Amino acid sequence: MTPASASTELPLPSREGAGGGGTQTGGSPPVSRRRAGRGVRRFIRHRLALIGFATIVVLALAAALGPYLDPFNDLHIDILHRFAPPFSGPHLLGTDQLGRDMLARLEMAGRVSLTVGCAAMVLSTIAGTVIGVLAGYYGGAVGAALMRFVDAMLCFPSIFLLLALAAFVQPSLLSITVIIAATGWMEVARLVEAQIRSLRDRDFAVAALALGAPDRTIMFRELIPNAIAPIVVASTLNVARAILLESYISFLGYGIQPPVPSWGNMLNNAQEYLTTAPWLAILPGAAITLAVTGFNFLGDGLRDALDPRLDVR
Amino acid sequence: MTEPVLQVSDLTVRFNTDAGTVPAVNGVSFTLARGETLAMVGESGSGKSVTSLAIMRLTPPPPASTVQGRVVLRGNDGTPRELLALPEPAMRQMRGSRIAMIFQEPMTSLNPVLPIGEQVAEPIRYHRNAGRTAALAEAERLLELVGIPEPRKRLASYPHQLSGGMRQRAMVAIALACDPDVLIADEPTTALDVTVQAQILELLKSLQARTGMAMLFITHNLGVVAEIADRVMVMYAGRVVEQAPLRRLFGTPLMPYTRGLLQSVPTLAARHAALAAIPGNVPDPSNLPAGCAFTPRCPHARPHICDAALPALDAAEAEHLVRCARWREIAA
Amino acid sequence: MADTEPILAVEELRIHFALPRRLPLGPRETVKAVDGVSFSMRPGEVLGLVGESGSGKTTVGRAVLRLIPATGGTIRFRGGDITHLSRRALRPIRPHMQLVFQDPFASLNPRMTIGRIVAAPLLIHRPQLGRNERRRQVTAALDMVGLSPGMANRYPHEFSGGQRQRVGIARALILRPELLVADEPVSALDVSIQAQVVNLLRELRAELRLSILFIAHDLAVIGNISDRVAVMYLGRLVELAPTDALFRTPRHPYTEALLSAVPEPDPDRPRRRIVLTGDPPSAIHPPSGCRFRTRCRYAQPACEAAVPPLREVSAGHFSACRRDDLLLQGAV
Numbered sequence: 001m002t003p004a005s006a007s008t009e010l011p012l013p014s015r016e017g018a019g020g021g022g023t024q025t026g027g028s029p030p031v032s033r034r035r036a037g038r039g040v041r042r043f044i045r046h047r048l049a050l051i052g053f054a055t056i057v058v059l060a061l062a063a064a065l066g067p068y069l070d071p072f073n074d075l076h077i078d079i080l081h082r083f084a085p086p087f088s089g090p091h092l093l094g095t096d097q098l099g100r101d102m103l104a105r106l107e108m109a110g111r112v113s114l115t116v117g118c119a120a121m122v123l124s125t126i127a128g129t130v131i132g133v134l135a136g137y138y139g140g141a142v143g144a145a146l147m148r149f150v151d152a153m154l155c156f157p158s159i160f161l162l163l164a165l166a167a168f169v170q171p172s173l174l175s176i177t178v179i180i181a182a183t184g185w186m187e188v189a190r191l192v193e194a195q196i197r198s199l200r201d202r203d204f205a206v207a208a209l210a211l212g213a214p215d216r217t218i219m220f221r222e223l224i225p226n227a228i229a230p231i232v233v234a235s236t237l238n239v240a241r242a243i244l245l246e247s248y249i250s251f252l253g254y255g256i257q258p259p260v261p262s263w264g265n266m267l268n269n270a271q272e273y274l275t276t277a278p279w280l281a282i283l284p285g286a287a288i289t290l291a292v293t294g295f296n297f298l299g300d301g302l303r304d305a306l307d308p309r310l311d312v313r
Numbered sequence: 314m315t316e317p318v319l320q321v322s323d324l325t326v327r328f329n330t331d332a333g334t335v336p337a338v339n340g341v342s343f344t345l346a347r348g349e350t351l352a353m354v355g356e357s358g359s360g361k362s363v364t365s366l367a368i369m370r371l372t373p374p375p376p377a378s379t380v381q382g383r384v385v386l387r388g389n390d391g392t393p394r395e396l397l398a399l400p401e402p403a404m405r406q407m408r409g410s411r412i413a414m415i416f417q418e419p420m421t422s423l424n425p426v427l428p429i430g431e432q433v434a435e436p437i438r439y440h441r442n443a444g445r446t447a448a449l450a451e452a453e454r455l456l457e458l459v460g461i462p463e464p465r466k467r468l469a470s471y472p473h474q475l476s477g478g479m480r481q482r483a484m485v486a487i488a489l490a491c492d493p494d495v496l497i498a499d500e501p502t503t504a505l506d507v508t509v510q511a512q513i514l515e516l517l518k519s520l521q522a523r524t525g526m527a528m529l530f531i532t533h534n535l536g537v538v539a540e541i542a543d544r545v546m547v548m549y550a551g552r553v554v555e556q557a558p559l560r561r562l563f564g565t566p567l568m569p570y571t572r573g574l575l576q577s578v579p580t581l582a583a584r585h586a587a588l589a590a591i592p593g594n595v596p597d598p599s600n601l602p603a604g605c606a607f608t609p610r611c612p613h614a615r616p617h618i619c620d621a622a623l624p625a626l627d628a629a630e631a632e633h634l635v636r637c638a639r640w641r642e643i644a645a
Numbered sequence: 646m647a648d649t650e651p652i653l654a655v656e657e658l659r660i661h662f663a664l665p666r667r668l669p670l671g672p673r674e675t676v677k678a679v680d681g682v683s684f685s686m687r688p689g690e691v692l693g694l695v696g697e698s699g700s701g702k703t704t705v706g707r708a709v710l711r712l713i714p715a716t717g718g719t720i721r722f723r724g725g726d727i728t729h730l731s732r733r734a735l736r737p738i739r740p741h742m743q744l745v746f747q748d749p750f751a752s753l754n755p756r757m758t759i760g761r762i763v764a765a766p767l768l769i770h771r772p773q774l775g776r777n778e779r780r781r782q783v784t785a786a787l788d789m790v791g792l793s794p795g796m797a798n799r800y801p802h803e804f805s806g807g808q809r810q811r812v813g814i815a816r817a818l819i820l821r822p823e824l825l826v827a828d829e830p831v832s833a834l835d836v837s838i839q840a841q842v843v844n845l846l847r848e849l850r851a852e853l854r855l856s857i858l859f860i861a862h863d864l865a866v867i868g869n870i871s872d873r874v875a876v877m878y879l880g881r882l883v884e885l886a887p888t889d890a891l892f893r894t895p896r897h898p899y900t901e902a903l904l905s906a907v908p909e910p911d912p913d914r915p916r917r918r919i920v921l922t923g924d925p926p927s928a929i930h931p932p933s934g935c936r937f938r939t940r941c942r943y944a945q946p947a948c949e950a951a952v953p954p955l956r957e958v959s960a961g962h963f964s965a966c967r968r969d970d971l972l973l974q975g976a977v
Contacts, residue, residue: 356837507697507863507908511905511920512920515920536908539914575910578910579839579863579869581864581865581976582976586869587844588843588869590838590840590844595835595837
């Protein structure tokens with residue numbers, strides 16, 4: 001037997017504002033700031049999330065600003081100094097088989113990989129949210145049909161789907177982004193559909209119906225803002241996934257094509273030289289690992305910070 | 314005079330949340346005599362439910378909450394036990410056997426995947442070491458005692474197969490399984506239809522007459538209080554603000570909050586009259602005003618008297634306690 | 646519209662919900678949530694609709710606003726038949742009929758500011774209004790329910806239950822509807838706040854010449870604000886009368902039982918309690934004839950044969966009991 005009545009929940013400080021007669025009680029800061037503060041505080045306590053966040057910031061800054069600060073250009077070929085190991089000379093992270101500076105190449109590749117990752121996330125989030133909200137809101141035959149389509153798409157292992165799509169399409173930054181997005185929207189759709197389905201029967205949604213609001217208003221202005229938390233978490237984790245997928249297919253040769261560098265195709269280049277110049281593989285590998293882990297930790301932290309328990313009541 | 318079966322002294326419960334420490338219950342004291350029903354009346358934030366959980370030692374463990382004070386239970390054998398000081402295994406022996414609790418929402422308080430026969434038999438098996446068959450036989454007797462028709466068949470029913478009233482009766486059966494000295498009923502009829510509520514109140518009264526157990530009845534409904542209580546304790550913002558025998562409280566309420574409550578409740582007899590509502594809102598436990606917590610809403614409040622310091626609990630008469638700085642002037 | 650024409654006229658309203666089939670291609674059971682309800686409301690009247698769980702009162706409230714499709718019968722609003730109007734055709738009618746919900750926490754979008762919530766009806770139905778005019782109207786609406794305009798930029802979670810309920814009322818009334826359906830508007834509020842909201846509704850009804858369909862399970866609250874009261878049991882109306890007549894001289898045994906079950910905050914009130922036995926029967930397979938007969942202490946064999954019609958037993962007082970000879974106990 002468990003004590004379960006609502007009156008035994010921890011009393012959340014959620015009462016502020018003038019009473020019926022207009023008198024103010026107490027002088028503490030407005031509760032919305034306090035509540036946001038609590039979320040931020042919880043996030044901060046989640047140290048891994050902080051580390052993840054910091055890592056991503058560092059990587060992003062390096063990718064964006066690094067090439068302007070590097071002494072060497074990533075395209076500059078210097079056969080005389082090729083295969084220089086890291087920390088051995090003027091090249092901080094060494095050079096590759098063509099003598100190109102690894103640090104500069106990593107940064108340029110970072111631009112590509114991170115951009116593809118984030119862009120793919122945005123696309124898949126939008127597509128998944130739209131399909132999810134339509135399925136969740138209308139339910140019935142429409143909802144069932146859409147969700148079965150989602151299920152069908154989920155049946156394809158993403159790698160094979162990626163390779164199949166990549167085989168038919170001319171690989172370019174845009175096409176790769178779209179293809180990766182095409183394999184990632186299903187999770188978001190499922191999440192959103194489940195959320196919307198439960199939110200749709202809540203009183204405030206019925207109130208909107210009773211007001212005569214059109215469906216699209218209810219879906220996008222009433223329901224989706226309440227489903228943001230899981231969407232944000234899923235999207236963050238999706239970035240990690242997208243970066244990883246891009247690395248896979250670029251590594252396999254079907255993704256970003258040289259001379260455009262990406263961490264994945266840098267790995268491809270590094271295959272032949274694993275024993276002789278291992279840093280050619282380790283460095284992009286480490287970059288991928290840092291980025292993916294960073295986003296995963298960030299997603300975990302966001303999930304805790306955006307705990308829906310604190311949202312309503 | 315016989316010793317009270319339950320004696321609570323200076324009970325204080327604080328919750329430690331992300332946003333700071335919230336004093337949910339603040340220095341609550343009362344006694345409960347054998348066979349008596351004490352009603353704890355209050356609204357949200359009054360601390361009434363938390364008080365009962367603290368007595369049962371069911372508040373979240375430290376550091377999430379801190380419980381101070383003394384709770385002494387005198388069982389049938391006369392030996393007093395300080396509940397707050399007991400080690401957990403000893404407290405577990407007390408729960409369900411000497412002191413039992415029933416809750417507001419029977420659907421969430423009953424285990425949905427176990428038949429109710431098992432759930433009623435559970436305390437019997439745990440506390441009295443009975444075997445399964447003997448326990449189930451006793452469970453059947455209890456189901457009949459609480460007025461569930463066809464008790465033998467019902468032993469195998471699941472909670473979702475019963476109506477709200479039946480579920481609540483099953484909860485009462487579980488609580489009574491080991492003949493407790495004290496029953497704590499936390500809003501047991503609030504979620505029920507009014508006709509079912511009447512049935513459950515009758516049931517509780519008759520069971521109490523039979524077994525002589527004491528009952529601590531928590532509610533916000535003054536009508537239910539009038540039905541079932543011998544004495545009443547009114548709580549506001551975690552403190553006892555008035556305590557009196559039933560007729561005294563309804564006849565001559567001394568604390569303005571009690572008066573306000575009584576005047577604002579609609580009755581069948583007085584129809585169409587605009588209700589004398591208490592203005593303002595129930596206070597936020599984490600943000601209590603200084604002095605008397607009711608000051609912002611009290612029609613009799615005087616600055617520097619009421620908001621300066623917390624009034625003590627005065628004895629207006631023997632048995633009638635009131636926490637109001639101006640109760641003498643107001644009564645006159 | 647002539648003053649004597651009813652603002653709402655419901656005739657033989659039926660709402661049946663089909664349950665999922667147990668076996669594929671097997672028989673389909675239906676829950677007859679509302680089974681032949683007829684009543685009408687005059688402009689400016691408060692009609693209280695009371696019943697316990699399973700009575701169908703909430704379903705009637707939602708159906709009247711066309712939020713639930715009707716399986717049979719007609720709903721006439723301001724003289725026009727709205728029973729089968731499409732959603733598009735209903736849109737211009739919606740500003741004239743609005744709903745206030747039971748749960749003040751769930752009925753407001755937690756992600757919108759109070760101002761945005763109250764402005765929503767304006768955004769939908771008066772899109773031509775400029776921002777300043779809209780703000781002015783929102784402020785006026787908040788003021789009408791006793792909230793200060795500074796609250797418009799805050800979020801629902803910053804307010805108490807009573808304040809949120811006021812926001813819900815402001816939202817419902819900003820377009821000045823003629824009919825307000827209040828679905829248990831005070832049940833989820835603290836006792837001292839209930840009186841405030843009931844008083845508010847009473848004031849607004851006078852100020853705006855509002856007709857209110859007040860749905861509740863609390864007879865005392867209903868009695869306080871309603872001009873007439875309709876009692877529902879298991880999907881049917883069993884009694885409909887002016888408030889005083891219903892309370893003093895009920896003409897249906899269920900009403901009698903309901904009235905006697907209400908706990909009154911008066912320890913000295915003489916209690917001649919009629920405790921109904923058992924639980925309400927199933928709405929899927931209701932008893933034939935009079936649905937209350939299985940729990941009625943005055944039931945006769947004739948009650949089983951045919952459904953007793955709602956007939957006028959005295960001026961304006963309707964009862965669905967076939968017996969004329971009963972002398973039933975009212976609320977004193």
